[in-house]
Amino acid sequence: MRCPFCGKEDTQVKDSRASEDGATIRRRRSCTSCGSRFTTFERIQLRDLIVIKRNGKKISFDRDKLLKSMLMALRKRQTNDDAIERAVNGIVRQLESSGDNEIQSKFIGELVMNALAEIDNVAYIRYASVYRNFREASDFGKFVETEIKD
DSSP: OOOTTTOOSOEEEEEEEEOTTSSEEEEEEEETTTOOEEEEEEEOOOSOOEEEOTTSOEEEOOHHHHHHHHHHHTTTSOOOHHHHHHHHHHHHHHHHTTSOSEEEHHHHHHHHHHHHHHHOHHHHHHHHHHHTTOOSHHHHHHHHHHHOOO
């Protein structure tokens, strides 16, 4: 692992810990050259996933993009960071274990909506408004009447 401070490749692992859900490993590292300490996180990736967009374009799956879209929907909402991380890890695991390397963006959107519904109803509605392309205020009302469960 390259040191982010001096750029040398010779670093030592001082401590390793698995995350609560076991999806990531946190490693505390020390540079043998400059003595700086830093933390890295490792995630298991079962396979490379390709997302098929609505227009047919194929792009590589990006976990960070998934997280950012959820965080945008959850912006200014009081939520537990661990719950968000567990939701993202769950979605990624579900996608990787689906057996398909190519996944429709619609399927990912539905998984995100289901996860947000469990975390926060307002974030769920925010995400749905973009995902389902709400055009008028009445679209929100119809969605809330049919989809939101107390």
